[in-house]
Amino acid sequence: MRAYYQTDPGKVRSHNEDSVTIVENLNKEWLVIVADGMGGHKAGEVASSLVVNELSKRFSELSSIGSKEEAVIWLKEIIDEINIKILKYAEEHIDASGLGTTCVCSIITDNFLLFGNIGDSSGYVYKKGKLYKVTKDHTLVNILLENGELTEDAAKVHPQKNVLMKALGAAEQIEMDIFDVERDVDGVFLCSDGLTNMLTTEQIEKVLNDNELELEEQVNKMIMKANMRGGTDNITIACVKFGGD
Numbered sequence: 054m055r056a057y058y059q060t061d062p063g064k065v066r067s068h069n070e071d072s073v074t075i076v077e078n079l080n081k082e083w084l085v086i087v088a089d090g091m092g093g094h095k096a097g098e099v100a101s102s103l104v105v106n107e108l109s110k111r112f113s114e115l116s117s118i119g120s121k122e123e124a125v126i127w128l129k130e131i132i133d134e135i136n137i138k139i140l141k142y143a144e145e146h147i148d149a150s151g152l153g154t155t156c157v158c159s160i161i162t163d164n165f166l167l168f169g170n171i172g173d174s175s176g177y178v179y180k181k182g183k184l185y186k187v188t189k190d191h192t193l194v195n196i197l198l199e200n201g202e203l204t205e206d207a208a209k210v211h212p213q214k215n216v217l218m219k220a221l222g223a224a225e226q227i228e229m230d231i232f233d234v235e236r237d238v239d240g241v242f243l244c245s246d247g248l249t250n251m252l253t254t255e256q257i258e259k260v261l262n263d264n265e266l267e268l269e270e271q272v273n274k275m276i277m278k279a280n281m282r283g284g285t286d287n288i289t290i291a292c293v294k295f296g297g298d
Contacts, residue, residue: 072106084113
């Protein structure tokens with residue numbers, strides 16, 4: 054596998070509240086994570102890094118994630134623990150009002166591929182040059198869209214398109230969506246909405262399909278393009294392609 058991740062503050066935000074990593078455990082299984090934090094003075098940075106650091110530390114210490122069913126249980130239990138930690142941090146720090154974070158992650162093994170999601174950071178599979186979105190955004194606009202109350206064109210320009218209906222740290226009980234995906238794909242692509250608000254899926258695919266660029270160059274080119282289009286938010290990408298070094 055080839056893997057690369059990068060995060061960038063963008064052109065408008067004063068600091069970066071996104072966090073990202075790709076880690077491997079003792080059984081050569083992989084965990085890819087992107088988290089987009091929010092709330093208070095640098096509090097979002099605290100929330101997103103807590104998610105990424107806790108998940109990656111616990112995963113890297115595993116001899117194996119086990120079966121698909123065991124992986125789902127492991128992920129849900131740790132997400133519950135992290136949610137409690139974020140809530141506790143917000144209680145103990147007066148400047149952490151509204152503290153929270155999205156989380157999208159993927160567990161990659163030889164036998165199965167899982168995605169987990171809370172919020173509006175996105176998870177895709179990459180197959181035959183195309184990106185297919187796996188996760189569903191937990192936003193007000195997406196609910197209206199699914200209910201037929203908005204068209205896709207109206208959703209793109211809706212003034213409340215970034216209002217989250219679910220995030221870690223937003224409630225005492227939070228449930229992560231889990232997606233079981235066929236393993237026969239060419240890669241995994243995760244990103245924060247700082248990328249998808251600036252580039253279309255087709256524009257991202259065009260860069261991913263540029264075989265003259267190394268994976269690192271592809272990721273950095275996408276970030277550059279998002280910044281050229283305004284860079285209104287932090288931009289984070291984690292990409293894994295199967296095959297090659």
